[in-house]
Amino acid sequence: MTAFGYIVKYLLFPGFVFSAVVGLLTTWVDRKVTARVQYRVGPPWYQPFADTIKLLGKEVVVPAGARTTGFLVMPVVGLAAATLASTILWLVNLDPTVSFVGDTIVVLYIMTIPALALIIGGSASGNPLGILGASREMKLMFGYELPLVMAVLTTVVKVGSFSFEKILIHQEYNGVMLGSVSGVLAFIVAIFCAQAKLGFIPFDIPEAETEIAGGTHIEYSGAPLAVVRLNTAIMYLVMPLFIITMFWGGVNFVGWRILTSILKYVAIVVIIVVVKNTNPRVRIDHALRFFWGPMFVLSAVALILATLGY
Amino acid sequence: MHELLSIIIVPAVAGIVPIFVPRRWKVVAGVYSLAVAAWVLLRSVALYGGGDAAWAKFLFNLGGQLPFVFGLRLYHFSAFVLLFVAIFAVLSILYSIGYLWSKDKPSLYYSFMLWTISAAAGVVLADNLLILLIFWEILTALLFFLTNMGEKGHEKSAAKAFTVLGLSDAAMLLGIVLLWVTKGTLTMSGLSVSAGDPFSVAAFILLFVGAIAKAGAMPFHSWVPEMAVSTPASIMAFLPASLDKLLGIYFLARISLDIFAIRAGSGLSLMMMIVGAATIIFAVLMALVQHNLKKLLSFHAVSQVGYMVMGVGSGIPIAIVGGLFHMLNNAIYKSGLFLGAGAVEKRAGTTELDQLGGFARLMPVTFITMAIAALSISGIPPMNGFASKWLIYQGMLEGRHIVFLVVAIFGSALTLASFVKVIHSVFLGRRPERFAAVKEVDFSMQLPMIFLAILCVLFGIFAQYPLERFIIPSVSGGELVNISMGNIATVPTDGFWSPGAATALIVVGIILGLLVYAFTGRGAYRTDENVWIGGNVMDNEEIRVPGTHFYKTVTDDLGPAVKTLFADGDKGAADGYNIIGRMGNGVVQLLRAIHNGNLSTYLAWIVIGLGILAFMLIFKL
Known part of the structure; x- marks a missing residue:
């Protein structure tokens, strides 16, 4: 692949444009389902796009006392990283023989960059609530990172390699991870971690609109806010895709598999939306206890079962 | 004089001169020492390119039967360590000139620096364990004197460093005597011990204690955090952060791979990995709750050693390569971090996190270089810390050491958390009014920080280069072939991730995002609105939130077990x-x-x- 080819893939398909469109559509599904659960009509399908375009044209206000450069650049850094994670995952899914850029560890680390960017942005905002949100986001992050890593390692141990290519091929021939006990346990852990990574209820502690008025997002306005939102939208695509790749045999656009791929994606999104709509927000120490307690035990059991071959 | 001997003797003799330079002319002594260090650097570059060399002189018969030979030997591994010792020496002395400008320190400081270079070269080049130990002890003594030049509280920390290191040196001496009695030789290149019988196991453990005490792994770590606050940042950056890591891990690699040939899966290998894992996790937990920048950094200096001990101790080729690469990377970013802390200390007069804030605009160079180093140590791709940790992870998976793998990855997340605290408390956050007039430090102090930050990025994006040039030949070309390595030269390169492509794409993304900013909303932004909370506009001092209590939830709300751990941590957990x-x-x-x-x-x-x-x-x- 040439450098130009890389850039086209990164910017158009399956990179930025594609991921943003699918991600924004997913946020629409989320909003629509939420609305129906609450007996509302919900927005039309183009609402997220309209919101984004409108925000791009609005005035940007940076509070006095904020560290301007860091505050404005960080959302863009997060977006670039989220897009990269999406590109890597899509490319390896569409053609498992072509290993692009990196393996599980690389993607796992790249997926922390959007959260890190939000933390630094919130810290640079100069707003105490933004800083509070940043510290909560960080605590949440090292809360879920441990079980998430162990859930991912369940697959890695079973396959014996960090490479996506081998993980997908292994599942192709030996059945998906979800077909084994350890796979199911790790899958459950990964779904909860995804919920936290996306900052959704019950783990929307860093944003907590009713409590700290948006936390890390509090001072963002105009184009930076649009970027922050796009960031969330792309991560909404990346996390389910990552989980499908690790535990559910990946996605593909060849023949009838296009249908199953979409169904897998929708299934995970529905699980996330249902959890989101049926739970209250927990406190940060509850969240930490949840991830270092039951989730840790569950993922440890999964990992032990995987080393034993179950 | 032989070229190997000259690199030890010249700085030792040259170090006499600064003693006679008056205190107020210490800049002259600094420039002079810089010239000597630069000479050492040039010589070590030449030696590095010149291939293997050896020099030996028979001294006398020890105990009437053992020929005692003053042997020096240069091969790829020692040449590469020597090269970086010289690089760090030049950077530290350059930085010291500006750092000590307004401080009341004697010119003797530079004598100690030059003697340290000499002794470090002696350790690296020695081919005789006893000669190595003598230089090792000289380093301990010099560290004691340099620590004693610190601020308030230096006596206690210097005494502690001397006690811990002195006792571990005694353990080393015991180990060396054991080897001498059982094997009849002390020449490192001729020594090969299979660690089977109890005597060799004991000898190995004694030497191991010496190595990890110097590198600062648990349970012999406590001298590093103790000395962090009172000791000048230039010393912290030079000795515990870079030189002691290079030498400690160099010696560890020599004994575990070369002399004893510890095999993967053996009991000693497991012991080393346990020491590594415990060091990673406990030290980083301590770092999480520190209130002082230099002390926080020193706990990371301990924590990172865990990765190296784990990698080298595992006996798995790719993890060994990763461990040694991490040794190099850690020396780079950790001394960068200490130099940055020193710059902040020089301008703000304190390193207490809750008194700092908002230095990003005042000291942009310090901020950017420290941020890069912080990303590196947290293992964020594409920085160098990620490249070496990645290799260690691969090795742990290969050896099916899943518990150690989890510890290593989780330790890295906690490292990130404590550096988020640093970046917020020192550089972002809100600025206390009294620091409004703070300026960036002089260029002579910026230069070492910039150089180290650039190395962090380059060794991350082009990780292949240092790996192929420095690390892999050290392991496969030299002595370390004792161990059945397989085809090590191809291990890390096969399936290595492509940091270049990833970085290029992220940069493209960032540029594009900034273009979007520029073309929407006409690229303009207002900064005249005050922060408005709970119906009030508040003034700056009122809403300053220092990061020192970021992780209070973790220490206070998670039950008595965690609380006890941290309560002991303030006084130095598991501190022998x-x-x-x-x-x-x-x-x-x-x-x-x-x-x-x-x-x-x-x-x-x-x-x-x-x-x-x-x-x-x-x-x-």
Whole structure:
């Protein structure tokens, strides 16, 4: 692949444009389902796009006392990283023989960059609530990172390699991870971690609109806010895709598999939306206890079962 | 004079000159030392390119039978370590000139620096374990003197460093004697021990103690955090952050791979990995709750050693390569971080996190270089710390050491968390009014920081280059072939991730995002709105939130077990120095209770003693 080819893939398909469109559509599904659960009509399908375009044209206000450069650049850094994670995952899914850029560890680390960017942005905002949100986001992050890593390692141990290519091929021939006990346990852990990574209820502690008025997002306005939102939208695509790749045999656009791929994606999104709509927000120490307690035990059991071959 | 000998002798002799330079002319001494260090650097570059070399001189017969040879030997591994010792020496001395400008320190400081270079070169080049130990001890003594030049509280920390390192050096001496008695030689290149019998295991453990105490792994770590606050940042950056890591891990690699050939899966290998894992996790937990920038950094200096010990100790080729690469990377970013902390200290007069804030705009160079180093140490791709950790992870998976793998990855997340605290508290956050006039440090101090930050990025994006040039030949080309390595030269390169492509794409993304900013909303932004909370506009000092309590939830709300761990941590968790100190105090208290000054008590003791003597004489015991 040439450098130009890389850039086209990164910017158009399956990179930025594609991921943003699918991600924004997913946020629409989320909003629509939420609305129906609450007996509302919900927005039309183009609402997220309209919101984004409108925000791009609005005035940007940076509070006095904020560290301007860091505050404005960080959302863009997060977006670039989220897009990269999406590109890597899509490319390896569409053609498992072509290993692009990196393996599980690389993607796992790249997926922390959007959260890190939000933390630094919130810290640079100069707003105490933004800083509070940043510290909560960080605590949440090292809360879920441990079980998430162990859930991912369940697959890695079973396959014996960090490479996506081998993980997908292994599942192709030996059945998906979800077909084994350890796979199911790790899958459950990964779904909860995804919920936290996306900052959704019950783990929307860093944003907590009713409590700290948006936390890390509090001072963002105009184009930076649009970027922050796009960031969330792309991560909404990346996390389910990552989980499908690790535990559910990946996605593909060849023949009838296009249908199953979409169904897998929708299934995970529905699980996330249902959890989101049926739970209250927990406190940060509850969240930490949840991830270092039951989730840790569950993922440890999964990992032990995987080393034993179950 | 032989070229290997000259690199030890020249800085040692040159180090005499600064003693006679008056205190107020210490800049002259600094420039002079810089020139000497630069000469050492040039020589080590030449030696690095010149291939293997050796020099030996028979001195005398030890104990009438063991020929004692003053042997020096240069091969790829030692040449590469020597090269980086010289690089860090030049950077630290350059930085010291500006850093000590307004401080009242004697020119003797530079003598100690030059002697340190000399002794470090001696350690790296020595081919005889006893010669190595002598230079090793000289380094310990020099560290003691340099620490003693620190600010308030230096006596205590210098004493602690000297005690811990001195005792571990004694352990090393014991190990060396054991080797001499059992093997009859002390020449490193000729020594090959299979760690099977109890004597070799004991010898290995004793030497291992010396190596990890110098590198600062648990449980011999406590001298590093103790000295962090009072010692000048230039010393912290030079000795515990870079030189001691390079030498400690160099010696560890030499004994575990070269002399003893510890195999993957053996008990000693497991022991080393446990030491590594414990060091990673406990030290980083301590770092999480520190309130002082330099102390926080020193706990990371301990924590990162865990990765190296784990990698080198595992006996798995790719993890060994990763561990040694991490040694190099850690020296780079950790000394960068300490130099940055020193710059902040020089301008703000403090390194207490809750008193700092908002330095990003005042000291942009320090901020950017420290941020890059912080990303590196947290293992964020594409920085160098990620590249070496990635190799260690691969090795752990290959050896199926899943527990160690989890610890290593999780430790990295916690490292990130504590650096988020640093970046917020020092550089972002809100600025206390009294720092409004703070300026960036002089260029001579910026230069080392910039250089190290650039190395962090380059060694991350082009990780292949340092790996192929420095690390892999050190492992496969030299002595370390004792171990059955397989085809190591191809291991890390096969399936290595492409940091170049990833970085290029992220940069493209960032540029594009900034373009979007520029073309929407006409690229303009207002900064005249004050922060508005709970219906009030508040002034700056009122809403300053220092990051020191970021992780209070973790220490306070997670139950008594975690709380106890952290409570002990403030006083130095699992600190052998304190524990032995407490035991020694117990003995002293007992003796004090006996010595109560009553004549009758003393008489009683004498009578009892006489009684025992009489008993033994009568019954001929």
